[in-house]
Amino acid sequence: MPGKRPAARRPTMKDIARRAGVSESAVSFALNDRPGVSEVTRDRVRRVAEQLGWRPSTAARALSGEGAATVGFVLARPAHTLGVDSFFLQLVSGIQEVLARRHLGLLFQVAADVEDECAVYRRWWAEHRVDGVLVVDPRTDDPRPDLLDELGLPAVVIGGAPDERHPGLSTVWADDAGAMASLVDGLHTLGHRRIAHIAGLPDLAHTERRIRALRAEAGRRGLTEVQSVTTDYSDAEGEAVTRRVLRSSAPPTALIYDNDVMAVAGVAAAAGLGFSVPADVSVVAWEDSALCRMVKPWLSALSRDSVEFGRTAATELVSLLDGGPARTVRVPVPRLIERDSTGPARAS
Numbered sequence: 001m002p003g004k005r006p007a008a009r010r011p012t013m014k015d016i017a018r019r020a021g022v023s024e025s026a027v028s029f030a031l032n033d034r035p036g037v038s039e040v041t042r043d044r045v046r047r048v049a050e051q052l053g054w055r056p057s058t059a060a061r062a063l064s065g066e067g068a069a070t071v072g073f074v075l076a077r078p079a080h081t082l083g084v085d086s087f088f089l090q091l092v093s094g095i096q097e098v099l100a101r102r103h104l105g106l107l108f109q110v111a112a113d114v115e116d117e118c119a120v121y122r123r124w125w126a127e128h129r130v131d132g133v134l135v136v137d138p139r140t141d142d143p144r145p146d147l148l149d150e151l152g153l154p155a156v157v158i159g160g161a162p163d164e165r166h167p168g169l170s171t172v173w174a175d176d177a178g179a180m181a182s183l184v185d186g187l188h189t190l191g192h193r194r195i196a197h198i199a200g201l202p203d204l205a206h207t208e209r210r211i212r213a214l215r216a217e218a219g220r221r222g223l224t225e226v227q228s229v230t231t232d233y234s235d236a237e238g239e240a241v242t243r244r245v246l247r248s249s250a251p252p253t254a255l256i257y258d259n260d261v262m263a264v265a266g267v268a269a270a271a272g273l274g275f276s277v278p279a280d281v282s283v284v285a286w287e288d289s290a291l292c293r294m295v296k297p298w299l300s301a302l303s304r305d306s307v308e309f310g311r312t313a314a315t316e317l318v319s320l321l322d323g324g325p326a327r328t329v330r331v332p333v334p335r336l337i338e339r340d341s342t343g344p345a346r347a348s
Contacts, residue, residue, distance in 0.1 A: 010126060011053055011054040011126075012054075013054075016045060016054060022037075022041060026041060027049075029042075030042040031046070054126070068128055069105060069131065070107050070129065071095075071104055071106055071107065071134065072132070072134070073092070073133065074117045074120050074133070074135075075088065075109075076111040076112065077201075079110060085233070085259065086289040086290075086291065087259070090309075091136075091158070091307070091309055091313075092106070093310060094306070095310040095313060096310075098314035099314055099318075104131075104318070107124075107129065107130055121151065121153065122151070125153050131321055132154035132156075133153060133154075133317075134156050134314070134317060135155050135157045136159060137159065137204050138160045138164075138205040138206070139203050139205060140205050145166040145169055146166070148166070149167060149168055152168065153168075154168060154169075156170045156171070156320070157169055157171045160173050161205060167326060169326055170316040170320060170327045170328070171328045171329070172312050172316060172330075173330055173331070174304065174333070176209040177209050177216075178213075179210075179302055180209075180210050180256075181216075181217050183256055183302070187254045188223075190282065190342065190343065190345055191253075191344050192253045192254040193225060193345065194252040195225075195226045195253075195256065196226075197228040197229070198256065198258060199229060199230045199231065200230065200233045201233065207230065225250060227245070231258075231262065233259055233262065236265070239268065242255065243272075246270060246275060251275075254284070254342075254345070255270075255282070255284070256286070257284070257285050259286055260285045260286075260291045260292050260299070260301065263285035263286075264294075264295050264299070266283060267295055267341070270283070277341050278297065278343035279343065282300075282341060284299070284301065284302070284341070284342060285299050286302050287306075288302060288303035288337055292339070298340045300336065300338050300339045300342040302334035303334060303336075304332065305332075308331070
C-alpha cells in the first residue's frame with residue numbers, strides 16, 4: 001500500500017498577512033469588513049486571500065480548532081431520479097442513527113456531476129465545514145479518492161471495491177458480483193436462457209461489476225442471448241428499455257432490473273405489450289422495498305438491510321474521526337426473496 005501523502009494545509013490569516021505584508025489584525029479587519037484599514041489594504045488582503053484559496057470558517061467549533069461536528073454527504077445523480085429511490089432514504093436513516101449518538105450533524109448536498117462534487121469537497125475543506133465525508137456511487141475512473149487523500153479529509157466510500165486502497169479512506173462494500181451470480185443461477189435453474197439486465201448509470205463501478213458478472217455467468221453456462229442495457233435508473237427509461245427488448249425478434253424470458261422503480265415500470269410496460277408476468281417473462285428487482293409489494297404480481301427482489309449499510313458506513317467514519325485506521329468492511333450479500341413475478345421459462 002502506498003504511503004500516505006501529507007495532508008494539504010488550509011491557508012490561514014497568518015499566511016495571508018505574511019504574503020500581503022500586513023499584520024494579522026489588519027487581515028481580520030479586512031476580511032470581516034471592519035473599520036481600521038484603508039481600502040487599498042483591504043483590496044490587497046482580499047486579492048491575496050483569493051490567490052491562496054482561503055475561505056472563512058463557517059462553524060464556531062472550527063474556529064476553536066475543535067472541528068465542525070458535521071459530516072458531509074454529496075449525491076451526484078440526476079435530480080429527477082432521487083425522489084423515488086428508497087435505497088438512499090434507508091441509507092441516510094442508518095447514517096443518521098449513528099451520527100445522532102455522537103451529536104454529529106449531516107450536511108447533504110446534490111451535485112450536478114462528479115466534477116461539481118469534487119468542487120464541493122474542496123470548498124467544505126477550505127471552509128472547515130465538515131470533519132469527514134461519506135462517498136457514494138464509486139465511478140470506474142473516480143477522481144474523488146485521490147482528492148480526499150490530498151486534502152486529508154477522512155472519508156468512507158460506500159459501495160467501493162475491496163481491492164481499492166487509499167491510505168485515509170475506509171471502504172464498505174457489497175458483493176455485487178456474487179449477488180448477480182445467485183440471480184443468474186436461480187433463473188437458469190428455472191429454464192431461462194434469454195436474460196436482459198436493465199442496468200443503472202453506465203459510469204458507476206457497481207453497474208460495471210454487475211454487467212461483468214452477468215457476462216461471466218452467461219459464458220460459464222454457454223448462454224448466448226444475455227444482454228445488459230444501461231439507464232438513468234428512472235421509471236421512464238425502465239419502461240422504454242423494457243418495451244425495446246420485449247419487441248425484439250427473440251425477446252428475453254427474464255428481466256433483471258437494477259432498482260425497484262424500474263422493475264415496477266417494466267411490469268406495466270410488459271403488460272401493455274401483452275406479456276404476462278411470470279408466464280411470459282419473469283421479473284426480478286435488485287432492491288427490495290414496499291413498492292415491490294404494491295404491484296401485481298408481487299416482485300421477486302434482492303433484499304439487503306440498507307439501514308444497516310448506512311449504520312456500518314457511519315460507524316467506520318466515526319472511527320476514522322476518532323483516529324482509527326482505514327479499513328475495508330464487507331456487508332452481507334443481498335438475498336433473493338422469491339415472490340410471484342418469477343417462474344419457469346416459457347417453452348419456445
